[in-house]
Amino acid sequence: MTSQPSINDVPLNPPPRSLTNHLAWGVLGALLIWSWSGADMRPADLWRDSANMVVFARDFFPPNFHDWRVYLAEMAVTIHIAIWGTVLAIICAVPLGLLSAENIAPKWVVQPVRRAMDACRAINEMVFAMLFIVAVGLGPFAGVMALWVHTTGVLAKLFAEAVEAIDPRPVEGVRATGVSLLEEIIYGVIPQVLPLWISYSLYRFESNVRSASVVGMVGAGGIGVILHEAIRGFDYAETSAVLLIIIVCVTLIDLVSSRIRQLAI
Amino acid sequence: MVALLGASGSGKSTLLRLLPGFMAADEGTVKVLGRTVQENGRLVGNARVVRRELGFVFQQFNLVSRLPVIINVLVGLLHRAAWWRRMLMLFTVGERQLALEAMASVGIEQTAWQRAGTLSGGQQQRAALARCLVQKARIILADEPIASLDPESSRKVMEVLTHLNRARGCTVLVSLHQVDFAIRYCPRTIALNAGRVVYDGPSSALTPALLAQLYGANASQLVENSPAVPPLMRDGAIPSGLVLA
Structure with missing residues (x-):
């Protein structure tokens, strides 16, 4: 005879952790220990050399804004690089994103396009900038090209994910009227994904302004060039002025762009 | 104007979705207005030309x-x-x-x-x-167009369909859950059960007894909440142009 289950049968201790759970923590711990030496972690140096660092940090103050006009002009160039890098990327990412969406394009198109986009995304803008400097020479255009290729890879993936998440019913509604695939996309798909696409594009523009200031450091124009020269010349007062200008501009653009993104959705 | 009647899963949607080629059949040929839409599970190249002649109305409006x-x-x-x-x-x-x-x-x-x-x-x-x-569109296929609507909206939608049928001469094939709507708006009813046509004839002949005979236990699902509504229309136009082979 079996008794009725009662409250006393329910244990107050949680059930024991599974073996896989223990194993996962063990693997994580081993990974951290293994990478400690590889990453040459020397936390003690932070204490030992703290006096040097205070001297070094003091060099940054007060910031030297003597050439602020130049900095602002170069910051504008940086933003121009980001604008064109992003716009060209959006133009390319729309068709490439659609071609890498499984619910739009056939598999034999999706896979190669996705792999190509992976490649664009895997390589950092800095690397592309160095390559394009060789190809098109020093200057902002190399920066635009670098951002363009990398951002196309990123946006195509994001655009495709948005397309794969659409509601298929409106598309079927459009299809029912006997239109072509392209019109199904224009009338059924794009209106659904447009707010997300705008949001992603603005977000990439924000991060491209940040990236554009870095690609300048390898010679691809903009404020990065000035920053690089200031650091190389040990002119830390100037460096801190440039950094402050970058921080203010990037923050402003982030704020404005996130406001616009909220409006788009 | 023809009603397509049947319980859930009886094949109403499947039949309607085969006609414009939204679904591929396992075998056989689907012809609409004399033109082939699909053959042995393959959509023919110009299926969208046929779709232009077909208006499709969805349950979720789409x-x-x-x-x-x-x-x-x-x-x-x-x-x-x-x-x-x-x-x-x-x-x-x-x-x-x-x-x-x-x-x-x-x-x-x-x-x-x-x-x-x-x-x-x-x-x-x-x-x-x-x-x-x-x-x-010369033919309107309506897949449970009133299943997500309140009674008043349902009535309006059915009246528009009736208008399209009478004034514009469209063939209307509308799948319904409720027998009373079929009796009221459609002179002819085709009833499906488990993918087979079990009745094809005047809607006015659909009595609870006949439905019970056709559907057995499923009948209650179809006649629930349906007061005996006198048919407004008698046998009218028989749909032409739909061929299922």
């Missing part, structure tokens, strides 16, 4: 909710517009006039520039019917 209602309606005449205007979503004044008239005939012209998603279910379904109107 409008693009972020586009204005009038653009949703104008999608119905895309196949007659110049290609470069189609690509840019540009429509001529004449086309917009046509769409607005179609919307007026179903009573939703005031909502023209609202986003379709802001309309009530009944209004959205009438917008879908307006799209069939501008499409100049």
Whole structure:
């Protein structure tokens, strides 16, 4: 005879952790220990050399804004690089994103396009900038090209994910009227994904302004060039002025762009 | 105007979705208006040419909710517009006039520039019917068009379908859950059970006894909440142009 289950049968201790759970923590711990030496972690140096660092940090103050006009002009160039890098990327990412969406394009198109986009995304803008400097020479255009290729890879993936998440019913509604695939996309798909696409594009523009200031450091124009020269010349007062200008501009653009993104959705 | 009757899972939607080729059949040929849509599970190349003749009305309306209602309606005449205007979503004044008239005939012209998603279910379904109107569809296939609507909206939608059938000469094949709507609006009923046609004849002959005989235990699902409604219409036009082989 079996008794009725009662409250006393329910244990107050949680059930024991599974073996896989223990194993996962063990693997994580081993990974951290293994990478400690590889990453040459020397936390003690932070204490030992703290006096040097205070001297070094003091060099940054007060910031030297003597050439602020130049900095602002170069910051504008940086933003121009980001604008064109992003716009060209959006133009390319729309068709490439659609071609890498499984619910739009056939598999034999999706896979190669996705792999190509992976490649664009895997390589950092800095690397592309160095390559394009060789190809098109020093200057902002190399920066635009670098951002363009990398951002196309990123946006195509994001655009495709948005397309794969659409509601298929409106598309079927459009299809029912006997239109072509392209019109199904224009009338059924794009209106659904447009707010997300705008949001992603603005977000990439924000991060491209940040990236554009870095690609300048390898010679691809903009404020990065000035920053690089200031650091190389040990002119830390100037460096801190440039950094402050970058921080203010990037923050402003982030704020404005996130406001616009909220409006788009 | 023909009602397609059957319990859930009896094959109503499957039958309707085979006709424009939204689904591929396992075997056999589907012909609409004398033209092949699909053959042995393969859609023929010009299936979309046939689709232009078919208006399809969905249970969930299937409008693009972020586009204005009038653009949703104008999608119905895309196949007659110049290609470069189609690509840019540009429509001529004449086309917009046509769409607005179609919307007026179903009573939703005031909502023209609202986003379709802001309309009530009944209004959205009438917008879908307006799209069939501008499409100049010869056959309208309605897949449970009133299943998600309140009784008043259901009545309006059924009346628009009746109008399309009588005034515009469209063949209307409408799948329904409720027998009373079939009796009231459709002279002829085709009843399905488990994928087979079990009845094809005048709707007026559909008595609870016959339904019980056709559906057994499923019958209650069809006649629930259905007071005996006298049929408004007697046997009228037999649909032509639909061939299932």
